Amino acid sequence: MLRSSLLRVIRTPQALRAYSTQAGLPDIDASKLTITRTQTPKALKKPEDLIFGRNFTGIPAFPTTKSMNKTYDHMLSIEWTARSGWAAPRIIPYQNLSLDPATCVFHYGFECFEGMKAYRSNVNGKPSIRIFRPHNNMRRLNKSSVRIALPAFSVEEMTKCLATFVNLEQRFIPDKRGYSLYLRPTMIGTQSTLGVGSPGSALLFVIASPVGPYYPTGFKAVSLEATSRYIRAWPGGVGDMKLGGNYAPCIVPQLDAASRGFHQNLWLFGEEGYVTEVGTMNLFTAWITPEGRKEIVTAPLDGTILEGITRDCILALAREHLTKEGWEVSERKFTIGEMAKAADEGRLVEAFGSGTAAVVSPIRRIAWDGGIGGTPRDIMIPLQEGKEAGALAERLWKWMEERQYGDVESEWRLVSPTHPSSTLTR
Amino acid sequence: MLRSSLLRVIRTPQALRAYSTQAGLPDIDASKLTITRTQTPKALKKPEDLIFGRNFTGIPAFPTTKSMNKTYDHMLSIEWTARSGWAAPRIIPYQNLSLDPATCVFHYGFECFEGMKAYRSNVNGKPSIRIFRPHNNMRRLNKSSVRIALPAFSVEEMTKCLATFVNLEQRFIPDKRGYSLYLRPTMIGTQSTLGVGSPGSALLFVIASPVGPYYPTGFKAVSLEATSRYIRAWPGGVGDMKLGGNYAPCIVPQLDAASRGFHQNLWLFGEEGYVTEVGTMNLFTAWITPEGRKEIVTAPLDGTILEGITRDCILALAREHLTKEGWEVSERKFTIGEMAKAADEGRLVEAFGSGTAAVVSPIRRIAWDGGIGGTPRDIMIPLQEGKEAGALAERLWKWMEERQYGDVESEWRLVSPTHPSSTLTR
Numbered sequence: 001m002l003r004s005s006l007l008r009v010i011r012t013p014q015a016l017r018a019y020s021t022q023a024g025l026p027d028i029d030a031s032k033l034t035i036t037r038t039q040t041p042k043a044l045k046k047p048e049d050l051i052f053g054r055n056f057t058g059i060p061a062f063p064t065t066k067s068m069n070k071t072y073d074h075m076l077s078i079e080w081t082a083r084s085g086w087a088a089p090r091i092i093p094y095q096n097l098s099l100d101p102a103t104c105v106f107h108y109g110f111e112c113f114e115g116m117k118a119y120r121s122n123v124n125g126k127p128s129i130r131i132f133r134p135h136n137n138m139r140r141l142n143k144s145s146v147r148i149a150l151p152a153f154s155v156e157e158m159t160k161c162l163a164t165f166v167n168l169e170q171r172f173i174p175d176k177r178g179y180s181l182y183l184r185p186t187m188i189g190t191q192s193t194l195g196v197g198s199p200g201s202a203l204l205f206v207i208a209s210p211v212g213p214y215y216p217t218g219f220k221a222v223s224l225e226a227t228s229r230y231i232r233a234w235p236g237g238v239g240d241m242k243l244g245g246n247y248a249p250c251i252v253p254q255l256d257a258a259s260r261g262f263h264q265n266l267w268l269f270g271e272e273g274y275v276t277e278v279g280t281m282n283l284f285t286a287w288i289t290p291e292g293r294k295e296i297v298t299a300p301l302d303g304t305i306l307e308g309i310t311r312d313c314i315l316a317l318a319r320e321h322l323t324k325e326g327w328e329v330s331e332r333k334f335t336i337g338e339m340a341k342a343a344d345e346g347r348l349v350e351a352f353g354s355g356t357a358a359v360v361s362p363i364r365r366i367a368w369d370g371g372i373g374g375t376p377r378d379i380m381i382p383l384q385e386g387k388e389a390g391a392l393a394e395r396l397w398k399w400m401e402e403r404q405y406g407d408v409e410s411e412w413r414l415v416s417p418t419h420p421s422s423t424l425t426r
Numbered sequence: 427m428l429r430s431s432l433l434r435v436i437r438t439p440q441a442l443r444a445y446s447t448q449a450g451l452p453d454i455d456a457s458k459l460t461i462t463r464t465q466t467p468k469a470l471k472k473p474e475d476l477i478f479g480r481n482f483t484g485i486p487a488f489p490t491t492k493s494m495n496k497t498y499d500h501m502l503s504i505e506w507t508a509r510s511g512w513a514a515p516r517i518i519p520y521q522n523l524s525l526d527p528a529t530c531v532f533h534y535g536f537e538c539f540e541g542m543k544a545y546r547s548n549v550n551g552k553p554s555i556r557i558f559r560p561h562n563n564m565r566r567l568n569k570s571s572v573r574i575a576l577p578a579f580s581v582e583e584m585t586k587c588l589a590t591f592v593n594l595e596q597r598f599i600p601d602k603r604g605y606s607l608y609l610r611p612t613m614i615g616t617q618s619t620l621g622v623g624s625p626g627s628a629l630l631f632v633i634a635s636p637v638g639p640y641y642p643t644g645f646k647a648v649s650l651e652a653t654s655r656y657i658r659a660w661p662g663g664v665g666d667m668k669l670g671g672n673y674a675p676c677i678v679p680q681l682d683a684a685s686r687g688f689h690q691n692l693w694l695f696g697e698e699g700y701v702t703e704v705g706t707m708n709l710f711t712a713w714i715t716p717e718g719r720k721e722i723v724t725a726p727l728d729g730t731i732l733e734g735i736t737r738d739c740i741l742a743l744a745r746e747h748l749t750k751e752g753w754e755v756s757e758r759k760f761t762i763g764e765m766a767k768a769a770d771e772g773r774l775v776e777a778f779g780s781g782t783a784a785v786v787s788p789i790r791r792i793a794w795d796g797g798i799g800g801t802p803r804d805i806m807i808p809l810q811e812g813k814e815a816g817a818l819a820e821r822l823w824k825w826m827e828e829r830q831y832g833d834v835e836s837e838w839r840l841v842s843p844t845h846p847s848s849t850l851t852r
Contacts, residue, residue: 075527097532098522101501101633106523106614109535109670148674149681184620188532189674194610194635196706198677207527209620229662236657238675244535245671248574248615249664251624255575280622 025085028078028153028204030160032088035168038073039093047174047212076165076206078158079190080151083200089161091168094207100192104199110189111244112144115356116309117180117211118166120173121406121415129170130413132404134159136309137185144241145187149198158185162206163414169208177405178213182356214358219389219397221364221381222263222353224278226336227253228369232267233276233304240303247280254279264353266336266366269304273336273371276304281353281361282311285339286327286392288347293328296392300331310354310400313412317399322392336368336379343379350390351381359404360397362389451511454504454579454630456586458514461594464499465519473600473638502591502632504584505616506577509626515587517594520633526618530625536615537670538570541782542735543606543637544592546599547832547841555596556839558830560585562735563611570667571613575624584611588632589840595634603831604639608782640784645815645823647790647807648689648779650704652762653679654795658693658702659730666729673706680705690779692762692792695730699762699797702730707779707787708737711765712753712818714773719754722818726757736780736826739838743825748818762794762805769805776816777807785830786823788815 075094079087104110114137121128138155146152166181173181185206189199230253232246233239239246257265264279276299277283286296296318299305318329342348353361366379384391402408406415501520505513530536540563547554564581572578592607599607611632615625656679658672659665665672683691690705702725703709712722722744725731744755768774779787792805810817828834832841 094527096524097527098524101520101523101612101631102610106531106537106612107539107610107670108673109537110674111532111535113533147678149677182620184528184533186527186532194608196673196677198681205527231660231662234657234660234663236655237660237663243671243674244533245669245674247534247622248536248669248671251575251622252573255624 026087028086028089028157028161030089030157030164033091033161033164034088035074035091035164036093041073044172045210047176047179047210074165074168075208076161078153078161078204080153080202080204081200082151082198086151086153091165097203097205099190102192102194103189104191104193105188107194108189108196109243109245110148110150110199110202111186112141112148112150112242113184113186113244114138114141114242116183116185117356117404118170118173118183118208119180119404119406120170120175122175123406128406128415129166129173130404130406130415131163131166131183133309133313133412134162134414136312138162140242140307140309141185141187144243145202147238147241148189148243150187150189150202153204158204159414165206166208172208172210174210174212177401178216180211180404181208182211183208214361219362219387219394221362221383221388223261223365224264224266224363224367225257225260225262226268226273226366226368227257227265228268228273228371230267231269234269235303237303240301240305240307242306250279260367262367268336271372273368274333275299275336275339277306278353278361278363280306281355281358282306282308282314283351283353283363284311284314285334285351286349286390287339287342288349290345290347294326294349295328295330296322297330297332297334300333302333308354310356310359313400313403314354314360314396317396321395321399336366337371339366340368340377340379343381348379348381350392352390352393352396359400360389360393362393364388452513454512454515454583454587456515456583456590459517459587459590460514461500461517461590462519467499470598471636473602473605473636500591500594501634502587504579504587504630506579506628506630507626508577508624512577512579517591523629523631525616528618528620529615530617530619531614533620534615534622535669535671536574536576536625536628537612538567538574538576538668539610539612539670540564540567540668542609542611543782543830544596544599544609544634545606545830545832546596546601548601549832554832554841555592555599556830556832556841557589557592557609559735559739559838560588560840562738564588566668566733566735567611567613570669571628573664573667574615574669576613576615576628579630584630585840591632592634598634598636600636600638603827604642606637606830607634608637609634640787645788645813645820647788647809647814649687649791650690650692650789650793651683651686651688652694652699652792652794653683653691654694654699654797657695659695661729663729666727666731666733668732676705686793688793694762697798699794700759701725701762701765703732704779704787704789706732707781707784708732708734708740709777709779709789710737710740711760711777712775712816713765713768714775716767716771716773720752720775721754721756722748723756723758723760726759728759734780736782736785739826739829740780740786740822743822747821747825762792763797765792766794766803766805769807774805774807776818778816778819778822785826786815786819788819790814 074091076091078089116137118131121130138158142152187204190201190203191199253265266278267276269276284298289295351363369376403410403412500517504515542563544557547556564584568578613630616627616629617625679691692704693702695702710724715721777789789807795802829836829838
């Protein structure tokens with residue numbers, strides 16, 4: 001029993017906000033944003049040099065941002081203190097942070113972040129910059145920050161600041177399909193006393209980096225190793241928050257899986273072997289249920305998985321397009337054993353990960369120890385003949401891309417005007 | 427079932443060391459330590475100003491280091507890279523760290539630390555500085571660091587560097603009982619790329635601060651609130667490691683408890699209501715079992731509690747001195763329900779926390795929601811007549827202090843010669 005009613009109470013940002021912001025103190029105010037331009041603008045790299053380098057460090061997993069090029073000029077920086085609230089937002093030249101070694105971010109994990117992208121759209125000769133679902137990322141950042149006693153902020157105002165920042169940096173977004181500007185909003189506690197308590201000061205900053213396509217030459221289906229000896233998250237914990245502390249402990253399990261030739265690990269939970277998420281992605285399975293129904297299923301938001309924004313998009317797109325083809329779309333618990341049984345009985349249709357980096361990442365194989373008392377085995381997942389993706393993954397990825405680049409209009413974007421002085425030549 | 431055999435495998439630092447250090451690369455070498463003295467030595471504060479300020483921020487809990495005074499002159503700094511191993515250790519003037527905002531410590535929680543103390547001893551006219559059990563802290567730091575893919579190091583060499591550092595800073599240790607120099611060894615990942623992977627560079631630094639006695643006017647027994655809606659740690663997780671990411675999520679639960687008037691929260695685990703640890707301390711209970719045996723019990727090292735070095739001392743002292751008085755000393759699981767029943771039946775003798783800050787922290791009351799389907803209630807814990815501590819807590823604390831200050835010789839210390847130029851006057 002997960003005591004879900006209690007958990008729900010504490011997961012409400014509003015309920016926690018009181019810890020983090022004091023009534024009457026200034027919130028983030030986009031109208032106060034100042035811009036100090038760099039005196040040394042960087043040269044642009046060729047788009048081809050931005051292609052995701054999956055073997056950059058010899059570790060095939062987590063390629064999200066491995067090839068990021070620090071060619072950015074500026075950063076967005078907003079300071080907060082418990083006494084004075086949020087200061088005026090500033091766009092400043094990209095620069096090092098100078099922090100006392102006693103600063104709480106170094107000691108107690110007062111840090112949370114977001115990963116999101118801005119795309120250059122050029123539909124019917126109308127150029128624009130589109131930030132994909134920024135309000136969702138800012139809402140999630142708020143949720144993460146208040147859970148660790150860092151301050152909340154206005155989603156609307158922060159998104160405006162973000163848009164101004166992206167607009168200023170738009171020359172870094174190549175005008176080529178598959179490219180985008182990766183944005184990394186980050187909040188850290190900056191109080192420099194070693195007492196374990198609510199930080200009295202914080203810094204919210206955003207850095208950005210152009211990134212190339214995850215699959216420059218088409219999908220590459222990945223092999224996963226199901227992990228049960230390490231547990232990433234648990235009910236009543238913080239596995240659904242984008243906190244720094246959730247990531248460092250995942251590296252050794254990931255290196256473990258990589259040492260045996262797997263691209264990523266798949267996090268299981270409990271003796272039942274519940275499927276939770278993949279490395280840093282959510283996981284979707286498509287199968288025919290034992291009762292003969294077509295179902296696309298992903299783990300529910302029970303506090304043990306990250307509330308992926310791409311996950312949310314995939315669910316919405318599947319409900320929009322696939323239910324009319326007879327697919328049920330479910331958020332519910334399911335086990336690795338059920339996946340194995342479905343594979344054995346020819347009922348497993350597809351499995352794929354979803355996340356900001358790859359958007360959709362088809363899976364070809366999952367190695368599983370068979371559970372308690374079980375026998376190790378491989379679960380083989382069908383792909384299309386001669387392709388590295390299943391048909392559903394391919395279609396969902398295409399529907400996502402159409403919305404990212406504006407081929408199909410949707411509410412999932414904040415459109416920025418392109419900068420008049422921005423040149424797309426290089 | 428905790429699959430403890432599997433967990434044991436991955437908790438071995440030796441097994442993980444391969445991830446973090448490459449054979450043939452330099453380890454920490456104390457003989458290469460260089461010292462760059464500050465040109466602006468700080469004035470000493472009066473010892474009285476170092477008393478633990480328990481209401482410093484209005485939050486009564488976690489007072490460990492709240493009143494720390496940054497009067498230190500120097501820091502110990504050792505850089506590591508995956509390519510070159512550990513660089514020569516350096517003692518340098520205390521200074522800010524200048525880090526790229528993309529540095530992995532800000533994003534993914536690549537940070538672990540230790541808390542430990544050095545004492546000034548003056549027994550029979552023989553002055554010395556005693557670092558309490560430094561090898562234990564350095565072993566634990568190694569264990570934490572390799573769990574998050576940060577490098578391992580030689581405990582022996584690092585302890586030598588630490589001793590040199592303490593020796594240089596010894597003028598900050600007041601020559602008064604109850605005072606000490608708090609040491610904070612910290613390791614952070616310093617690679618500045620946003621890819622989630624094994625950090626290619628790290629910094630191990632040590633800062634120090636003089637601290638006063640936790641109970642300047644005698645023990646103050648604390649009230650705890652048992653917490654079950656938030657879960658601090660889980661089998662297969664990293665709750666037994668001193669990682670930054672374990673601390674930030676504890677603040678909101680702590681503020682929750684404080685808002686209802688409690689000093690700290692007590693972490694429960696599972697529907698059974700297992701007692702794990704208190705805020706940032708381990709917990710000991712002394713009771714008469716239902717069978718009539720005298721037992722001092724604390725939770726076992728099953729991966730869900732921090733492996734406290736003070737906990738280890740308390741266990742050793744209890745085994746040395748109290749078993750001959752008929753006390754059994756146990757490391758085993760026990761529940762909050764058993765504590766409540768013992769209180770009701772007059773069998774509860776004492777309960778106290780143990781940790782570096784307070785050493786021993788007597789408990790007077792635990793508020794508990796009664797568990798699933800139960801009724802909220804208070805568990806009252808006996809104290810001595812007219813005192814704020816039980817007799818066992820008082821004696822254990824005294825035995826600890828005698829060893830910290832060298833009244834009783836033990837192996838639990840590294841003795842440093844006092845610095846010839848160090849003056850104890852102020």
